Amino acid sequence: MVSGTAYERGLAHGTQLRSKIRSFYTTLMTNSLFPFLSREQPDIATLLKEYEGERYQNGRFAFELLLESAKNLERNLGRAGRDELRGIADGSGLSYDEALILNTFVDTTLAVRGIGLAIRQGRAPVVESVELLGLATDGLDNDGDGQTDEANEGLLAPYAPPFFAAAVEVDVRTRLRVVFSDPDGVDPQTVRVRVDEGLFTFGDPSLEVLELSPTTVQATWTPLEPLPAASQVTVVLSAGDKRIIEVPGPPRASFRRDEELVVTTRGAGLGVRDISRPPLFDNRTRPPPFTVAVRNGRAEGGPLMAHSFALLDANTAHKHTVSILHQPHTGPAFVTVGWAGIVYGMSGLNERGVGVACNPSDTLDNSVVGSVLDQVADLSKARLLASGLPAGYLVRRVLERATTAAEGAEALGEVDPVYGWNCTVADDQGGLEVVELDSDVFKQGQGGVYRYGPTDRDPVSMRRYSSLTDDDVVVGSSYTRNVDDSIVLNLAGQRVVPQRFWSGFFFRSRRVMDNVTRRLSARQAPVDVEWLKGVLVEPEVVDRSDSMNAVVLDLKGRVVHSAMGTVPATNSPFVATEVRR
Amino acid sequence: MKRLVVVLAAVVALPAFALETQVLPQGAISLDLAYLRTSLDKQWGGDRRAMSLIDDIPRYEPGGGLQGILRARPIAEFDFLLVQALYGVTDSLSVGVNVPILMRSTIATNIAWEPGDYQPQLGRAYSLEDFWSWAQSMGQGRVPDRAVDTRFRLADIVLGAKYLLPRFEWMKTHHVRWSTQLNVALPTGTNADPEEAVSVGTNLWELHAAGDVELHLAADKHFFVDEHGVYRLNVGADVFYAFFRPRQYQGGRGLKNPLLNNNAFYVGDTYWIDPGDWLAGTVSVDVVPFIGPTRASIVSGQSLEKAQALPPLLTLNASFTYVATAQSDWQSNSALWDWDREKMWQPGEKNIFRFTGTVSLLRLGLPVQLYASYRSQDILPGRFTRPANVFTAGVRAVAKFW
Numbered sequence: 001m002v003s004g005t006a007y008e009r010g011l012a013h014g015t016q017l018r019s020k021i022r023s024f025y026t027t028l029m030t031n032s033l034f035p036f037l038s039r040e041q042p043d044i045a046t047l048l049k050e051y052e053g054e055r056y057q058n059g060r061f062a063f064e065l066l067l068e069s070a071k072n073l074e075r076n077l078g079r080a081g082r083d084e085l086r087g088i089a090d091g092s093g094l095s096y097d098e099a100l101i102l103n104t105f106v107d108t109t110l111a112v113r114g115i116g117l118a119i120r121q122g123r124a125p126v127v128e129s130v131e132l133l134g135l136a137t138d139g140l141d142n143d144g145d146g147q148t149d150e151a152n153e154g155l156l157a158p159y160a161p162p163f164f165a166a167a168v169e170v171d172v173r174t175r176l177r178v179v180f181s182d183p184d185g186v187d188p189q190t191v192r193v194r195v196d197e198g199l200f201t202f203g204d205p206s207l208e209v210l211e212l213s214p215t216t217v218q219a220t221w222t223p224l225e226p227l228p229a230a231s232q233v234t235v236v237l238s239a240g241d242k243r244i245i246e247v248p249g250p251p252r253a254s255f256r257r258d259e260e261l262v263v264t265t266r267g268a269g270l271g272v273r274d275i276s277r278p279p280l281f282d283n284r285t286r287p288p289p290f291t292v293a294v295r296n297g298r299a300e301g302g303p304l305m306a307h308s309f310a311l312l313d314a315n316t317a318h319k320h321t322v323s324i325l326h327q328p329h330t331g332p333a334f335v336t337v338g339w340a341g342i343v344y345g346m347s348g349l350n351e352r353g354v355g356v357a358c359n360p361s362d363t364l365d366n367s368v369v370g371s372v373l374d375q376v377a378d379l380s381k382a383r384l385l386a387s388g389l390p391a392g393y394l395v396r397r398v399l400e401r402a403t404t405a406a407e408g409a410e411a412l413g414e415v416d417p418v419y420g421w422n423c424t425v426a427d428d429q430g431g432l433e434v435v436e437l438d439s440d441v442f443k444q445g446q447g448g449v450y451r452y453g454p455t456d457r458d459p460v461s462m463r464r465y466s467s468l469t470d471d472d473v474v475v476g477s478s479y480t481r482n483v484d485d486s487i488v489l490n491l492a493g494q495r496v497v498p499q500r501f502w503s504g505f506f507f508r509s510r511r512v513m514d515n516v517t518r519r520l521s522a523r524q525a526p527v528d529v530e531w532l533k534g535v536l537v538e539p540e541v542v543d544r545s546d547s548m549n550a551v552v553l554d555l556k557g558r559v560v561h562s563a564m565g566t567v568p569a570t571n572s573p574f575v576a577t578e579v580r581r
Numbered sequence: 582m583k584r585l586v587v588v589l590a591a592v593v594a595l596p597a598f599a600l601e602t603q604v605l606p607q608g609a610i611s612l613d614l615a616y617l618r619t620s621l622d623k624q625w626g627g628d629r630r631a632m633s634l635i636d637d638i639p640r641y642e643p644g645g646g647l648q649g650i651l652r653a654r655p656i657a658e659f660d661f662l663l664v665q666a667l668y669g670v671t672d673s674l675s676v677g678v679n680v681p682i683l684m685r686s687t688i689a690t691n692i693a694w695e696p697g698d699y700q701p702q703l704g705r706a707y708s709l710e711d712f713w714s715w716a717q718s719m720g721q722g723r724v725p726d727r728a729v730d731t732r733f734r735l736a737d738i739v740l741g742a743k744y745l746l747p748r749f750e751w752m753k754t755h756h757v758r759w760s761t762q763l764n765v766a767l768p769t770g771t772n773a774d775p776e777e778a779v780s781v782g783t784n785l786w787e788l789h790a791a792g793d794v795e796l797h798l799a800a801d802k803h804f805f806v807d808e809h810g811v812y813r814l815n816v817g818a819d820v821f822y823a824f825f826r827p828r829q830y831q832g833g834r835g836l837k838n839p840l841l842n843n844n845a846f847y848v849g850d851t852y853w854i855d856p857g858d859w860l861a862g863t864v865s866v867d868v869v870p871f872i873g874p875t876r877a878s879i880v881s882g883q884s885l886e887k888a889q890a891l892p893p894l895l896t897l898n899a900s901f902t903y904v905a906t907a908q909s910d911w912q913s914n915s916a917l918w919d920w921d922r923e924k925m926w927q928p929g930e931k932n933i934f935r936f937t938g939t940v941s942l943l944r945l946g947l948p949v950q951l952y953a954s955y956r957s958q959d960i961l962p963g964r965f966t967r968p969a970n971v972f973t974a975g976v977r978a979v980a981k982f983w
Contacts, residue, residue, distance in 0.1 A: 019847065019914050019915040019917065020916075020917060023847040023917050027847075031843065032641075035839075036642070036719070039719065059719075059720055113644065117702075238704070248715075249715055250708075250715055252703045255703070258701065284701075313641060314643045315639055315640070320917075545698055546646055
């Protein structure tokens with residue numbers, strides 16, 4: 001518990017957790033994140049020559065990069081925010097700059113990592129087209145457009161990652177054809193097709209791989225055994241190129257992200273938007289953060305919210321988890337579930353009964369890309385500079401200010417985030433809203449704020465965005481409303497595209513959302529705290545490597561139930577913390 | 582990344598006379614030169630199960646999940662030269678000095694790798710080679726598969742005094758002797774290098790050989806004693822308390838291993854270890870299968886009678902030592918880090934068996950004894966200790982002439 005002025009709270013935090021804070025800084029930042037992020041330097045320096053400079057050499061790239069952004073973000077923290085960091089620094093023995101970095105690195109790192117990932121995906125093979133052969137003559141509407149057997153039915157070209165089914169009611173012997181292209185050439189031996197539990201690679205009799213040109217490869221998969229009838233089938237596609245990148249090690253080709261397509265076979269009777277992505281037991285992907293919230297008749301004993309947060313453990317964050325009861329001298333008391341030396345958590349609850357939980361949502365519409373756009377006239381001098389408010393401070397902002405979910409959503413929308421986030425806000429009276437945020441550097445007209453509640457519907461499909469009923473919502477780590485988060489443009493040779501084209505979170509977010517939604521759908525009785533805890537510990541939704549905490553917020557009871565301190569966090573028991581002065 | 586191979590404790594068995602209570606006659610000097618070969622490949626957990634000397638190291642890529650698990654199964658071997666000198670101040674009091682010198686240490690890290698999560702940017706899970714390539718890209722060099730150090734390094738020198746206590750009449754009648762012994766170590770050994778990934782210290786705590794101060798109380802009872810005082814069977818016992826002084830260590834600053842040894846920032850530039858004391862007891866049996874021919878010689882002052890009182894030609898000894906070790910206490914700025922170390926040094930025990938054969942040529946006129954022993958700590962598992970096995974071969978010369 002910390003109380004008093006901002007400085008006093010920071011000082012108490014820093015003093016009480018001194019050794020943990022210093023250990024956290026060293027093991028996470030110095031030992032893990034700085035060197036890891038420094039590996040991005042060669043990629044980023046190809047675009048932004050400033051990072052070839054002396055100042056960023058000798059392993060200082062990551063520290064300098066994060067410090068520059070931290071200094072830029074510092075102005076948005078307000079005097080109280082800076083005082084609190086000063087208190088942490090004084091209490092823990094970190095320098096102020098180190099405390100500032102520790103409290104801002106998440107968003108900056110996500111943005112820089114996102115840019116690096118987008119650059120890497122930009123040089124990996126591209127899926128030019130996917131075709132399910134024979135759908136144009138099967139006498140069925142396979143793509144849900146109301147037409148039967150149109151000329152290109154079954155052909156996804158140009159390929160765009162589908163939110164829902166790639167096709168429905170396909171024959172159990174349907175063949176699949178995919179074309180990859182890459183300027184460096186596609187290595188046929190890296191082509192990989194997974195169909196449910198079956199894996200088909202180069203040389204498999206059911207997978208024919210042809211080099212159509214020096215830059216194009218076509219893979220055709222023919223099922224030797226019929227697909228299961230009346231089922232949902234998951235197809236995963238990937239390939240690597242022929243150019244081996246030696247530095248930084250290890251040597252590797254550039255690999256296309258796993259592209260996941262779901263099709264239904266005849267008899268399933270599901271529409272394109274009705275599918276629910278099945279679990280994928282391939283040991284290649286891990287469930288991302290998600291939130292589920294219920295209210296009114298769906299909730300037993302008052303509104304509830306559950307949050308599974310997984311991002312970056314690096315075998316150290318779990319040793320430094322902490323739940324803090326903040327008692328500011330003005331404003332409501334609140335609890336955050338976070339880490340030593342960090343003033344916020346990614347979830348929390350205040351004494352007014354307002355709870356909030358945020359999940360990252362990859363986007364190139366972020367402040368760091370914005371800083372490059374601002375400097376695009378002379379990229380030789382451009383630097384990656386985060387601006388706005390880190391998500392954890394957004395959580396704090398809600399907890400410090402809001403009396404209702406609507407006020408919380410307003411508080412979120414009033415400031416620009418550093419990166420993309422999906423935040424769920426709920427209150428003890430049944431208020432429930434989701435706010436999808438980006439930095440709106442492309443000025444798309446919404447100010448980067450996309451709000452919706454359980455009753456809101458997509459104007460095209462007239463389906464709820466992410467709810468089963470008027471009283472629940474399931475939120476993952478991908479956008480549901482802000483689906484065209486970024487415009488498509490070419491920036492200094494790099495393609496800027498919406499989230500679904502490059503984010504490693506996209507498919508697994510869709511999958512975990514469907515998984516949780518299925519469980520919620522199967523629950524007939526009102527949801528209670530214990531049931532939500534049970535969902536959070538289900539192996540199919542737990543990231544066994546980077547799980548950081550699992551939280552159930554009892555908004556009416558003003559109780560935070562948190563599991564943390566192990567990896568995964570759900571290996572630890574849930575501990576209840578009351579939000580009381 | 583945590584340090585791959587932490588300080589490897591070994592046990593140097595201090596050669597001793599066969600009997601627990603043996604002292605030298607007044608004016609006698611014994612010079613002892615021994616070679617010790619020590620090997621260590623495991624530690625005992627709290628449930629007496631053998632574990633690797635270092636825990637598995639799960640490696641994570643920030644945000645990328647589990648890279649894999651480093652499983653090191655290090656085997657440490659040490660070659661010591663042990664120089665001992667004893668002097669009989671009186672027939673009841675002997676003093677001595679024990680100088681251990683580490684001549685060579687060999688540590689095979691035996692690192693294996695269990696692949697972790699699929700890494701999309703690699704298109705595969707990390708292999709061990711991938712992992713080291715990744716680490717090297719961040720400035721962390723590969724930990725050698727085998728580290729050999731041939732520098733001669735002095736360990737803690739031990740000074741000792743053994744006093745044969747006055748015997749009661751019944752003791753004389755029943756061939757019982759008792760003695761007390763005080764050992765004090767001089768801090769001439771070294772701490773492990775905080776900057777090296779693989780490092781060996783030579784102080785008594787790191788060698789886990791003996792306490793900084795030890796107080797012994799021992800007794801022997803001879804059986805089947807002939808008219809010259811030579812026994813055929815001896816049963817002995819020794820109890821001792823070993824005190825360890827707290828030791829100060831340097832934190833690592835990552836000068837050589839930036840990702841392995843850089844704990845100084847949160848641990849502190851220095852930290853302390855209070856090793857915890859030992860309470861121990863030994864029971865031993867000496868059997869003389871062969872007293873051997875005896876002749877008057879320069880060793881016995883040309884006296885056959887005195888020669889017949891000299892040690893038998895062959896003595897076999899077996900002993901068992903139980904050592905109860907107290908909790909070791911790390912004191913740094915980081916309680917988390919302290920506990921990571923302390924958890925493997927909780928109150929525990931060693932169960933040490935030793936088998937020794939001594940050939941004494943004194944009766945034949947040569948003032949020399951040859952001995953060999955094998956000391957094992959893994960016949961009977963212990964708890965929270967590291968079982969080193971030690972082979973010793975030595976030669977002892979007695980330098981008093983009658």
